[in-house]
Amino acid sequence: MTEAEFLAALRALPLHPGARGLLDDTAHLDGLILTTDTIVEGIHYLPDDPPADVAWKLVAANLSDLAAKGAVPEGVMLNYPLRAVPPAKAGVQLGDSTNDAYSSVTIAFPTGPRPSPGRETGWDEAFVSGLDIALRTFAVRLLGGDTVSLPVNAPRVIALTAIGRAARAPLRAGAREGDALYVTGTIGDAGAGLRIARGESGPADLVDRYRRPTPRLAEGKALAPSAHAMMDVSDGLLIDAARMADASGLGVTIDLAAIPLSAAYRAFAGDDRAARIAAATAGDDYELLLAAPAGIPLAARATPIGAFTAGTGLTLTDGGTPIPLPTTLGFQH
Ligand SMILES: Nc1ncnc2c1ncn2[C@@H]1O[C@H](COP(=O)(O)OP(=O)(O)O)[C@@H](O)[C@H]1O
Numbered sequence: 001m002t003e004a005e006f007l008a009a010l011r012a013l014p015l016h017p018g019a020r021g022l023l024d025d026t027a028h029l030d031g032l033i034l035t036t037d038t039i040v041e042g043i044h045y046l047p048d049d050p051p052a053d054v055a056w057k058l059v060a061a062n063l064s065d066l067a068a069k070g071a072v073p074e075g076v077m078l079n080y081p082l083r084a085v086p087p088a089k090a091g092v093q094l095g096d097s098t099n100d101a102y103s104s105v106t107i108a109f110p111t112g113p114r115p116s117p118g119r120e121t122g123w124d125e126a127f128v129s130g131l132d133i134a135l136r137t138f139a140v141r142l143l144g145g146d147t148v149s150l151p152v153n154a155p156r157v158i159a160l161t162a163i164g165r166a167a168r169a170p171l172r173a174g175a176r177e178g179d180a181l182y183v184t185g186t187i188g189d190a191g192a193g194l195r196i197a198r199g200e201s202g203p204a205d206l207v208d209r210y211r212r213p214t215p216r217l218a219e220g221k222a223l224a225p226s227a228h229a230m231m232d233v234s235d236g237l238l239i240d241a242a243r244m245a246d247a248s249g250l251g252v253t254i255d256l257a258a259i260p261l262s263a264a265y266r267a268f269a270g271d272d273r274a275a276r277i278a279a280a281t282a283g284d285d286y287e288l289l290l291a292a293p294a295g296i297p298l299a300a301r302a303t304p305i306g307a308f309t310a311g312t313g314l315t316l317t318d319g320g321t322p323i324p325l326p327t328t329l330g331f332q333h
């Protein structure tokens, strides 16, 4: 089953009105905004990423969904797995190559005495320190959670639930015909950072954008009153914009040439059409995408990159000339 098929199946279940038909980034309950995001070793982060950065990314990805609703974070709940290691490996530092290659990993389900959990030197401790820094940075506090153990060698799966408050939260589905599409910040930096973290040569700043994204909380709060629709860019600018248009019953046209790229991205990847398509489909940006009337002053900086139209689907132009869509618009599980 694909992610889209799974969500379609869930939409047929009994849904709470606060679920918004599972068509939004968050659930809404009496002024509270709720969201949960999971990160998986090897899927969302690299096995040798620093544990403190993994904690940061988990918090940031969740708070980014609150930011997209203009919400102020109230607290978070953490679901955390301690990982058992075979006795022979106790004390081995993380980063040991046998722990890294998940393509060939063998997950051991022990039948004998349980190996002792959480003995990979320092990983859990460093995660907790990183969590402390992230919580303090974003002024949010821990409400609770759950701790479990993982089988030997199993990739870590770590989940966080974030709860915030917003008086009026813009939905994904609120874009109106004629609205402009805006995006905050720059796009593609995290995707480039992942390539660099995987071995290409490039600046550490871009790796930082991949490992430690910034949830746009202040921007989200400032933009929410003028936004007809808002969501964050996690899977890729093109796929997420197409989702906003679809949820709003509209089409959207995006001009590739208008997408804001950082100087670091352009120095690393170039500025041609392929580099712009790569930036717009890589994901992990955690910038905000919003629909608002064209030309109105906005309370935070955002770049106009397109427009909502009657009809359906995504149209891509490059400097105004229509171009074919790439085969993938973004990341899908
Ligand atoms: N396993 C699941 N069970 C229930 N609801 C889910 C599940 N996965 C996703 N959803 C819901 O589907 C909607 C879209 O999810 P998603 O695209 O993951 O949001 P986001 O990208 O903002 O995290 C949200 O309302 C989310 O709560």
Ligand SMILES: Cc1ncc(C[n+]2csc(CCOP(=O)(O)OP(=O)(O)O)c2C)c(N)n1
Pocket: 037, 038, 042, 043, 044, 045, 046, 061, 194, 234, 235, 236, 282, 283, 284, 331, 333
């Ligand atoms: C090691 C690694 N490979 C690939 C990616 C790219 N990637 C993985 S998940 C994802 C999308 C965001 O994660 P998701 O679970 O879809 O979060 P949500 O959309 O629910 O917020 C992206 C761009 C990555 N971040 N790390």
Ligand SMILES: [Mg+2]
Pocket: 234, 235, 331
């Ligand atoms: Mg996603």
